[in-house]
Every structure is written in C-alpha cells, then in structure tokens.
Amino acid sequence: MKQQKTPRLGIPEVVREGFCxxxxxxxxxxxxxxINRNEYGELVADIQDCxxxxxxxxxxACPFSDAxxxxxxxxxxxxxxxxxxxxxxxxxxxxxxxxxxxxxxxKWGSSGxxxxxxxxQMLNDGLVDKVIVVGQxxxxxxxxxxxxxxxxxxxxxxxxSFYYPVSFDRVLQYVIDNPGRYAVTGVPCFHKALRQLKANxxxxxxxxxxxxxxxxxxxxxxxxxxxxxxxxxMDAMPVAACFxxxxxxxxxxxxxxEATYLNAFGIEEIRSVRNRxxxxxxxxxxxxxxxxxxxxxxxxxxxxxAVMDAWLDRYVQDGKGTSLVVTRSNALQSLLExxxxxxxxxxxxxxxxxxxxxxxxxxxxxxxxxxxxLFLDGQQNPVPRKRVQPSNQLDxxxxxxxxxxxxxxxxxxxxxxxxxxxxxxxxxxYESEMKHVLSLxxxxxxxxxxxxxxxxxxxxxxxxx
Ligand SMILES: Cc1cc2nc3c(=O)[nH]c(=O)nc-3n(C[C@H](O)[C@H](O)[C@H](O)COP(=O)(O)OP(=O)(O)OC[C@H]3O[C@@H](n4cnc5c(N)ncnc54)[C@H](O)[C@@H]3O)c2cc1C
Ligand code: SF4
Ligand code: SF4
Numbered sequence: 001m002k003q004q005k006t007p008r009l010g011i012p013e014v015v016r017e018g019f020c021x022x023x024x025x026x027x028x029x030x031x032x033x034x035i036n037r038n039e040y041g042e043l044v045a046d047i048q049d050c051x052x053x054x055x056x057x058x059x060x061a062c063p064f065s066d067a068x069x070x071x072x073x074x075x076x077x078x079x080x081x082x083x084x085x086x087x088x089x090x091x092x093x094x095x096x097x098x099x100x101x102x103x104x105x106x107k108w109g110s111s112g113x114x115x116x117x118x119x120x121q122m123l124n125d126g127l128v129d130k131v132i133v134v135g136q137x138x139x140x141x142x143x144x145x146x147x148x149x150x151x152x153x154x155x156x157x158x159x160x161s162f163y164y165p166v167s168f169d170r171v172l173q174y175v176i177d178n179p180g181r182y183a184v185t186g187v188p189c190f191h192k193a194l195r196q197l198k199a200n201x202x203x204x205x206x207x208x209x210x211x212x213x214x215x216x217x218x219x220x221x222x223x224x225x226x227x228x229x230x231x232x233x234m235d236a237m238p239v240a241a242c243f244x245x246x247x248x249x250x251x252x253x254x255x256x257x258e259a260t261y262l263n264a265f266g267i268e269e270i271r272s273v274r275n276r277x278x279x280x281x282x283x284x285x286x287x288x289x290x291x292x293x294x295x296x297x298x299x300x301x302x303x304x305x306a307v308m309d310a311w312l313d314r315y316v317q318d319g320k321g322t323s324l325v326v327t328r329s330n331a332l333q334s335l336l337e338x339x340x341x342x343x344x345x346x347x348x349x350x351x352x353x354x355x356x357x358x359x360x361x362x363x364x365x366x367x368x369x370x371x372x373x374l375f376l377d378g379q380q381n382p383v384p385r386k387r388v389q390p391s392n393q394l395d396x397x398x399x400x401x402x403x404x405x406x407x408x409x410x411x412x413x414x415x416x417x418x419x420x421x422x423x424x425x426x427x428x429x430y431e432s433e434m435k436h437v438l439s440l441x442x443x444x445x446x447x448x449x450x451x452x453x454x455x456x457x458x459x460x461x462x463x464x465x
Contacts, residue, residue: 007066018290019064024169025193026058041222043165061196063189071301089462092301098325100347108159111309112323120152129180133158146171163220187216188297195302213300215308217362218292223416228257232271235425286412304329397452
C-alpha cells in the first residue's frame with residue numbers, strides 16, 4: 001500500500017497554530033471533528049477525538065493544510081478543459097470579466113445583488129433544487145450561519161455580506177442527508193475546501209453543482225458584531241442586524257451597520273452607526289482570525305464565479321451598489337449573458353486591470369504583505385505553504401505597517417475578550433487597551449503619507465509558483 005506522506009503543516013498544526021478558519025470541511029468527514037466557538041469569538045475545529053486515518057483523510061480538504069493542492073492546481077483541474085479559459089496571475093483562471101447589477105436584488109445585496117440574482121435564476125431555471133446561503137440562525141452561539149433556501153423569494157433575507165464566522169459543518173451534513181442539486185455561496189477558503197472535498201467525496205460532488213464565490217479581504221470574529229452593537233450605544237445583543245445597510249443617496253462605500261433591539265417595553269428599536277465612523281477598523285484588521293493573514297486567494301479562484309464590490313471611481317459614486325464579476329464556468333457565464341439579454345441585469349465587460357485595481361488593498365496585504373508575514377512568523381513557528389515565498393526584501397515602511405497591523409489584530413482579540421468577560425457595558429475597557437496601538441497606527445500612517453516615497457506594489461501581486 002502506498003504510504004501517505006505526512007505534511008509539514010497538517011490539520012493538528014493548523015488548529016494548534018491558530019490557522020483554522022472553521023470551514024467545517026473536516027467535520028463533514030468525521031463525526032469526531034466538531035466546530036465550536038472559542039473564547040475569541042472565532043469558530044474553530046476540535047479534532048482531539050479523531051484517529052490517524054481520519055486525520056489523513058481530512059488533511060487533503062483543509063484549506064490551510066500543506067497536504068491540500070493549492071488554488072491554482074484546483075482551478076486548473078476544475079476549469080482548465082474549457083476552450084475559452086484564460087489565466088490571470090492575480091485573478092486566477094477566468095472566462096469573462098464584468099461590472100453590473102440587478103435592479104431587483106441590489107437593494108438587498110452587498111453591492112450589485114449579482115450573487116442573489118444568480119442563485120434565484122438557478123432555482124427558477126431548475127439548474128438546482130436548493131441554494132446554500134448565509135442568514136440569521138436560531139442558534140445562540142451562531143447569530144448567523146449557512147442556511148438552505150429552495151424558493152427565490154426567500155433570498156432577499158440572505159443578501160448582503162455577513163462579517164461573521166460561519167461554518168459549512170451543518171449544511172454539509174444536510175447535503176449528505178438530503179439528495180438534491182445544490183449551489184453554495186462562500187468566501188475563497190471555503191470554496192477551496194469544498195472543491196477538494198468534492199474531489200474526494202463523490203456524494204458531495206454529485207450534489208453540489210455550483211460554487212458562487214464572494215471576494216474576501218478578511219473574516220471577522222463574532223466580537224465584531226458585539227463591537228458594532230456597542231458602537232450604536234446598546235449593550236444587549238440585537239434581534240436582527242445588517243452589516244451593510246446602503247445609503248442610496250451617498251457613495252457605495254459609505255454604508256451603515258444597522259441593528260434592531262428590543263427595548264425594556266418589548267418594542268423594536270433600530271439603531272445604526274456609519275461605516276466611516278468605524279471604517280478604519282476594516283483596514284486595521286480588528287477581530288480578524290489569524291488564518292486571514294496567511295491567505296493568498298483574493299478572488300475565490302476555485303469557485304465557478306467570483307463577485308466583489310466595484311471599488312473603482314466610476315462605480316463607487318453610485319450608492320445603490322455595483323458588483324464586479326469574474327466567471328470561470330461557461331454555464332454561469334451563459335446565465336449572466338442571458339440576464340443581460342433579457343434586461344434583468346445591467347452588465348458591461350471590464351478589463352483584468354479593472355478587477356485588480358478594485359482589490360489593490362487586498363492584494364497589497366495578501367500577496368505582498370503575506371511574503372513578509374511568512375518570513376517573520378516562519379522564523380519561530382510553522383506557517384502554511386503558500387503560492388508566494390517568504391521574503392524580507394520589502395521597504396521599511398511597508399514592514400513596519402505589517403508589524404503594527406499584526407499587533408492590532410492580536411491586541412483587539414484580547415481587549416474585546418476582557419471587555420466582554422468583565423460583564424460591563426460599553427467599550428471602556430476595550431478602548432483603553434487599544435488606545436496606544438491605534439494611536440501608533442494613525443501616527444505612523446500620517447508619517448508614511450508625508451515621508452515615504454510613493455510605491456506601486458502591483459508587480460509583486462503575482463504568484464511565485
Ligand atoms: C467576510 C467578507 C469579506 C469581504 N471582503 C471583501 C473585499 O475585500 N472586497 C470586496 O470587493 N468585497 C468584499 N466582500 C463583499 C463581497 O464581495 C460581496 O458579498 C459581493 O460583492 C457580492 O455582492 P452582491 O451584491 O453581488 O451579492 P449579494 O446579493 O449581496 O449576495 C451575497 C451572497 O453571499 C452570501 N454571503 C454573505 N456573507 C457570507 C459569508 N460570510 N460566507 C458565505 N456566504 C456569505 C449571502 O448569503 C448572499 O447569498 C466581503 C464579504 C464578506 C462576507
Ligand atoms: S478543515 Fe476547516 S475547520 Fe477543519 S481544521 Fe481545516 S480550516 Fe479548520
Ligand atoms: S481572508 Fe482568506 S482565510 Fe480569511 S476568510 Fe477570507 S478567504 Fe478565508
């Protein structure tokens with residue numbers, strides 16, 4: 001029998017070193033693996049009860065294990081046979097690139113409502129029986145989670161972006177237990193896990209027919225929901241929440257966190273806080289799981305389609321929202337083209353450069369910054385094998401910024417845990433612990449803008465393998 005080679009970073013090390021993103025692919029393969037919320041509000045795997053043969057099987061479908069093929073290999077295997085396929089170093093393989101929106105779904109969507117429109121079309125055209133999306137769950141431990149929807153009219157409740165830890169564990173069990181044809185939404189690392197799971201599990205491959213990817217710059221722990229809630233002035237958990245309520249009279253990047261609370265008389269009260277009041281937290285990486293600092297797939301390269309916000313000057317002025325789209329499967333591209341023909345979608349083609357430009361910040365962090373983080377953290381402890389190589393050859397300004405961001409990420413987890421554990425309302429403890437590191441970041445950013453030579457890191461967005 002062929003001996004399986006032990007990977008340098010296998011599932012036990014992924015979990016031990018904090019690289020687990022809680023995707024749930026391992027839990028779908030063994031009842032001994034479970035996904036639980038840790039004390040930092042992150043979903044992580046518990047694999048203590050798994051035996052060696054289970055671990056070896058799970059290793060190949062864990063997005064952070066060295067035993068898994070990388071995104072380029074998976075995408076080429078999935079889409080490489082299509083005659084019109086092209087390969088982009090940054091966006092991955094693709095057949096078409098678009099900008100657009102659905103008039104019907106954009107009001108509920110994060111950007112142009114393209115993902116929800118596409119899923120509704122798949123249901124209406126009978127391409128799938130059910131779609132797996134994210135929405136509010138009844139579980140106290142998971143405010144939001146994946147859910148199964150079989151009617152297009154129910155999709156409005158699951159449009160928009162959920163900056164909240166979710167897991168495939170329960171819905172994959174649903175897929176295993178319930179025959180049917182499914183389409184699934186997810187962030188890039190979840191699609192990587194699913195693609196590899198399908199390669200090793202014929203039942204899941206037969207049932208999950210389409211993977212709709214949403215571009216992802218970072219995930220947030222459940223602390224983000226606590227933090228935003230408290231920013232609206234409430235200490236109690238909301239009964240409903242939306243991370244991206246649009247203000248159609250403003251710009252697309254000027255959105256609100258909006259939550260509904262029950263007041264002392266049982267009456268619903270809606271409160272909100274504007275993105276620009278908390279916006280800096282996004283770039284600084286507050287409450288971000290460690291895995292996201294070791295991820296090089298910005299464009300959901302293994303999904304049949306990848307959809308993102310159109311962060312380009314010509315679209316961002318429109319507060320109703322516009323999506324950019326990368327298609328990889330001809331079936332979904334045809335669906336989009338048919339939507340354009342029928343007038344249900346407003347769609348125009350864009351260039352590869354447009355797509356790259358719109359995600360410049362994410363590529364700076366996840367391709368260029370990643371090289372430095374691999375170098376830095378890899379000196380002490382094992383780090384995942386990525387498609388870019390560790391490097392210390394970056395300018396000093398860039399390196400200092402990476403170090404401060406990393407400190408903010410780590411500190412925010414500890415500070416919010418202390419705040420919540422204290423039982424005190426508000427954010428006083430959190431803010432007092434974060435004060436110095438956030439001031440340092442702001443001071444450094446101003447200094448860098450004033451003194452550092454302007455650099456274009458685009459040539460370094462490319463892969464090393
Ligand atoms: C964690 C996270 C990080 C993001 N980072 C970026 C970024 O860096 N750059 C960028 O351009 N855009 C980012 N987005 C936004 C994302 O690209 C948009 O969801 C996308 O533009 C689709 O918009 P839409 O209006 O076409 O889709 P919609 O019609 O809003 O549909 C979105 C679909 O995605 C599902 N979904 C939402 N959140 C999740 C989740 N956490 N896991 C799985 N499925 C989910 C919804 O249930 C819905 O079915 C991020 C979203 C998330 C959740
Ligand atoms: S498969 Fe997913 S949930 Fe399991 S250890 Fe890997 S990242 Fe974590
Ligand atoms: S940044 Fe990467 S690792 Fe983090 S959730 Fe998004 S795709 Fe997954």
